[in-house]
Amino acid sequence: MSTHIERPRYQCALGGALVTINAIERAVAIVHSAPGCAASADGAATVGGGYWGTTLTDGRATPSTNLIEREVIFGGEERLAEQIAATIDVVDADLYAVITGCMTDIIGDDVRAVVSEFRKQGKPVIVAETGGFKGDSTVGADFIWESIISQYLSKTAVKDPLKVNLFGFVPAQDVFWRGNLLELKRLLARLGVTANTFLTPFDKIEDLKGAADASLNIVFSDVHGVKPAKLFEELHGTPFVVEPLPIGPTAAEAFLRRTVERLNLPQELLDTVLAEEKAHYYGFVSPFTDLFVDQDFQRFGVVVGNANYSYAVTRFIADDLGWIPYFVAVTDLLNEEQQAKVLKRFSDIDETLRPKVIFETDTDRITERLKEELAREEDPYGTPISPAYVIGSNLDRPLAAEIKAGFFGISYPITNRIVTDQYYVGFRGGLRLITDVVSALVANR
Amino acid sequence: MAINLNITEAPTREARLGAITGYAGTLKELVARTGCGGAVKNCDRTFSQASSCSSGCAQTLLAGIVDAAIVNHAPIGCAGDTIYHNIANQYGRFYRQWGNRNIQLVNTNMEEKDTVFGGNEKLREGILEAWRRFHPKAIFVTTSCASGIIGDDIRGVISEVEEEVPVPVIQVSCEGFRSKVWASGFDAAFHAVLTGIVKPPREKRPELVNMINFRGSARAYITRLFGELGLEPRFIIPFATVEELAYVSEAAVTATVCTTLGSYFGTALEEQYGVPYVKTIPPHGFAGIEAWLRGIGAAVGKEAEVERLIASEREATEADLAELRRRFRGKRAVLGMGPSYAQSYLGVLEELGIEVLHAASWHYDPRYDYGEQPPAIVRAAARENDVTFSVGDQQLYEITNTLSRLKPDLYFSRHPGSSVWAAKLGITAVPVIDEYTAFGHCGLVNFGWRIVDALTNRNFVTKLAQRVKLPYSDWWYEQDPYAFLEKEAV
Numbered sequence: 031m032s033t034h035i036e037r038p039r040y041q042c043a044l045g046g047a048l049v050t051i052n053a054i055e056r057a058v059a060i061v062h063s064a065p066g067c068a069a070s071a072d073g074a075a076t077v078g079g080g081y082w083g084t085t086l087t088d089g090r091a092t093p094s095t096n097l098i099e100r101e102v103i104f105g106g107e108e109r110l111a112e113q114i115a116a117t118i119d120v121v122d123a124d125l126y127a128v129i130t131g132c133m134t135d136i137i138g139d140d141v142r143a144v145v146s147e148f149r150k151q152g153k154p155v156i157v158a159e160t161g162g163f164k165g166d167s168t169v170g171a172d173f174i175w176e177s178i179i180s181q182y183l184s185k186t187a188v189k190d191p192l193k194v195n196l197f198g199f200v201p202a203q204d205v206f207w208r209g210n211l212l213e214l215k216r217l218l219a220r221l222g223v224t225a226n227t228f229l230t231p232f233d234k235i236e237d238l239k240g241a242a243d244a245s246l247n248i249v250f251s252d253v254h255g256v257k258p259a260k261l262f263e264e265l266h267g268t269p270f271v272v273e274p275l276p277i278g279p280t281a282a283e284a285f286l287r288r289t290v291e292r293l294n295l296p297q298e299l300l301d302t303v304l305a306e307e308k309a310h311y312y313g314f315v316s317p318f319t320d321l322f323v324d325q326d327f328q329r330f331g332v333v334v335g336n337a338n339y340s341y342a343v344t345r346f347i348a349d350d351l352g353w354i355p356y357f358v359a360v361t362d363l364l365n366e367e368q369q370a371k372v373l374k375r376f377s378d379i380d381e382t383l384r385p386k387v388i389f390e391t392d393t394d395r396i397t398e399r400l401k402e403e404l405a406r407e408e409d410p411y412g413t414p415i416s417p418a419y420v421i422g423s424n425l426d427r428p429l430a431a432e433i434k435a436g437f438f439g440i441s442y443p444i445t446n447r448i449v450t451d452q453y454y455v456g457f458r459g460g461l462r463l464i465t466d467v468v469s470a471l472v473a474n475r
Numbered sequence: 476m477a478i479n480l481n482i483t484e485a486p487t488r489e490a491r492l493g494a495i496t497g498y499a500g501t502l503k504e505l506v507a508r509t510g511c512g513g514a515v516k517n518c519d520r521t522f523s524q525a526s527s528c529s530s531g532c533a534q535t536l537l538a539g540i541v542d543a544a545i546v547n548h549a550p551i552g553c554a555g556d557t558i559y560h561n562i563a564n565q566y567g568r569f570y571r572q573w574g575n576r577n578i579q580l581v582n583t584n585m586e587e588k589d590t591v592f593g594g595n596e597k598l599r600e601g602i603l604e605a606w607r608r609f610h611p612k613a614i615f616v617t618t619s620c621a622s623g624i625i626g627d628d629i630r631g632v633i634s635e636v637e638e639e640v641p642v643p644v645i646q647v648s649c650e651g652f653r654s655k656v657w658a659s660g661f662d663a664a665f666h667a668v669l670t671g672i673v674k675p676p677r678e679k680r681p682e683l684v685n686m687i688n689f690r691g692s693a694r695a696y697i698t699r700l701f702g703e704l705g706l707e708p709r710f711i712i713p714f715a716t717v718e719e720l721a722y723v724s725e726a727a728v729t730a731t732v733c734t735t736l737g738s739y740f741g742t743a744l745e746e747q748y749g750v751p752y753v754k755t756i757p758p759h760g761f762a763g764i765e766a767w768l769r770g771i772g773a774a775v776g777k778e779a780e781v782e783r784l785i786a787s788e789r790e791a792t793e794a795d796l797a798e799l800r801r802r803f804r805g806k807r808a809v810l811g812m813g814p815s816y817a818q819s820y821l822g823v824l825e826e827l828g829i830e831v832l833h834a835a836s837w838h839y840d841p842r843y844d845y846g847e848q849p850p851a852i853v854r855a856a857a858r859e860n861d862v863t864f865s866v867g868d869q870q871l872y873e874i875t876n877t878l879s880r881l882k883p884d885l886y887f888s889r890h891p892g893s894s895v896w897a898a899k900l901g902i903t904a905v906p907v908i909d910e911y912t913a914f915g916h917c918g919l920v921n922f923g924w925r926i927v928d929a930l931t932n933r934n935f936v937t938k939l940a941q942r943v944k945l946p947y948s949d950w951w952y953e954q955d956p957y958a959f960l961e962k963e964a965v
Contacts, residue, residue: 035551133651
């Protein structure tokens with residue numbers, strides 16, 4: 031049975047749908063729910079997401095029906111119709127997405143019927159039922175993507191062999207989604223591939239509308255975005271592959287090699303790209319070695335993050351940084367099948383470097399579980415993982431302090447720094463991660 | 476009507492005070508119509524934007540009590556905003572040098588099946604877990620739309636766990652759908668403290684002042700002012716302990732920095748325990764602090780000391796104020812704030828010599844629980860010049876339309892998420908996020924210099940506005956800002 035959660039590390043389903051729409055240029059959400067839902071979800075995502083902030087009509091300006099007791103009794107459908115019509119007049123956008131909260135899903139408003147009236151008139155309105163009790167942000171992101179794919183995308187029979195769509199990113203849950211997507215786009219462009227990223231400030235909504243002509247969908251998650259990718263394949267015939275988030279030179283090279291094979295791209299071009307990207311990485315890592323080795327900066331790694339990051343970061347510290355992964359907490363709410371997929375991914379890590387992996391979302395219980403793990407090992411010198419380093423979220427700072435470990439935040443929520451175009455994927459992202467993680471060790475000098 | 480502490484739920488502000496979130500007209504008209512127990516009908520909107528809910532307001536106060544815990548009986552999203560309650564908590568702890576610690580809150584993670592079969596069992600477990608995990612001195616159970624609509628028996632569950640949990644477990648009714656006035660959540664939190672924590676006085680403490688506030692940044696300043704009167708502030712309720720809250724009944728007087736925040740608690744303490752509540756205008760600006768200190772002085776019999784204090788504070792700052800007024804000549808502003816601040820800052824900006832072109836108030840209470848109109852709006856309306864005045868639960872499309880018409884030099888706002896839209900229009904925005912901004916004589920002068928700084932370099936917003944297009948259609952800018960506000964049948 032699901033249980034209570036201390037200070038959740040995500041928003042609800044409504045929140046995940048909301049921030050996805052907010053990240054799409056010229057798309058606007060119409061929240062059909064109680065007065066506080068939109069602001070609470072958006073506020074949590076934009077503050078916890080490294081102070082992301084507002085883009086179009088989001089934040090406190092999100093159109094919202096603000097239903098109260100009256101509508102609980104009499105229903106909110108009329109109010110919704112009125113709100114949609116007004117939003118189309120007031121807000122200059124190309125896509126209007128109606129998303130619902132707990133209250134409307136419980137009282138059972140027929141939102142699909144209301145929206146279909148607007149669709150019949152040719153208005154670009156879509157709908158997803160995203161009642162908060164249905165799950166966390168990642169579930170809501172899947173819901174809204176399914177609605178976009180089935181209700182908004184144009185049908186096309188023609189596929190572009192050099193075009194791919196990138197999925198699996200939930201804005202703010204991946205605090206670095208914009209930078210990560212842009213870096214993946216840059217890397218793929220070097221191989222002659224056009225990648226649609228949809229969720230950066232530089233994407234055009236026409237690319238979303240026309241996304242069905244891509245020949246491949248790449249989902250950068252074992253668990254998030256997979257359901258929409260399946261629906262995409264079913265409705266538009268574009269197959270998908272699942273890739274781990276490629277952080278650092280080892281993972282990035284493997285990703286590019288697989289992509290070249292899948293899309294039948296020229297091998298020589300790949301060799302050139304790999305050589306240049308690695309030269310960049312080692313051009314900076316080489317002189318950094320003085321500090322790294324002299325100061326004895328090898329660490330035991332404790333990684334706390336969602337399914338995408340916990341594996342990708344662990345892989346990077348094992349493969350490239352040369353640390354010893356000790357303990358990993360995967361913090362999203364996953365079902366058994368999803369957990370199995372994530373665990374399988376960890377089994378790719380060499381056995382000697384494979385950490386203990388737990389699925390736990392509750393901050394204090396993560397600490398308890400780590401302590402249990404430590405207590406199992408006898409160590410006459412104190413702790414078996416000294417010196418340790420925690421790569422987690424802002425909520426895990428007390429954990430790091432408790433085990434006297436270094437700390438750097440890479441998972442939601444991040445509230446102690448500003449995130450703009452930073453990224454951790456690819457070769458350059460790996461370099462950035464080394465820079466940030468080790469900077470934290472010298473920050474008090 | 477007296478506050479009823481024998482019921483579990485504080486009635487909403489709409490029900491208790493006739494509070495409204497929809498009005499457009501002028502200040503004088505609103506005050507005239509709501510004087511002597513009069514009321515205005517709330518006008519609904521056919522287009523609205525995100526508001527806030529009682530749950531956030533209740534939890535931001537309660538999560539700040541240092542040794543209490545919250546069980547939020549809700550789907551996970553309702554606890555998503557604890558991210559920023561935690562920021563406030565960590566900032567506050569940092570400045571008090573208390574060490575880093577997270578707020579103590581668990582969410583019961585209500586899921587789809589719980590909305591069908593009920594969430595009582597999850598709530599019971601949540602309370603027991605909060606007790607096991609934090610060993611708090613009190614546990615507040617905050618409710619949500621989901622728990623409210625399906626009708627979970629919160630009281631029943633609380634009485635079941637009484638034997639296992641040896642501290643007060645208190646229901647906080649803050650379902651978002653019950654009220655459009657998010658400040659109803661403050662009342663819900665205070666009601667829970669009043670009914671579950673506050674005890675009768677063991678003794679009277681003639682030096683003690685209950686100081687109702689949010690984050691308490693002006694602690695040193697207030698401690699100095701009160702010290703000169705032989706008084707001692709106790710800042711509540713964030714960063715207070717359960718024990719301190721239990722004996723607020725012993726204080727000599729209750730004062731508040733924000734009358735929207737403090738009037739329920741202050742009135743209840745006066746009615747229940749005879750602790751006088753200072754009912755003056757809030758302590759912002761010269762007029763505000765002077766009226767407020769005199770209110771405190773009258774309650775504790777220190778009128779003469781207060782006059783001496785006012786004279787010395789005034790003398791130390793008068794020259795600065797004159798200089799500021801000279802600099803602000805011809806400057807025009809729009810303000811958008813919660814009611815207490817919107818009303819209070821009409822006075823503050825007048826003292827600084829800044830002309831207010833329009834004031835927007837996030838809601839309006841025609842009267843407070845002690846039966847009178849808010850004194851600050853009465854004072855503001857007594858001025859010679861009237862000003863257009865709107866009431867809306869932070870409806871930013873109305874504000875944006877208004878700003879683009881009036882093109883003020885400055886936009887003053889309180890509540891996150893509002894000033895950004897003025898900035899994107901190229902208007903210098905000065906947010907009043909710290910509740911002690913413009914507090915007292917020194918605070919007013921500091922605020923004035925802050926505005927001078929903002930006007931000295933406007934490059935950030937000027938250049939931003941050239942690059943950013945706001946989301947509204949051209950059509951909208953041509954409409955009356957209140958085109959979607961239903962007309963009141965007069």
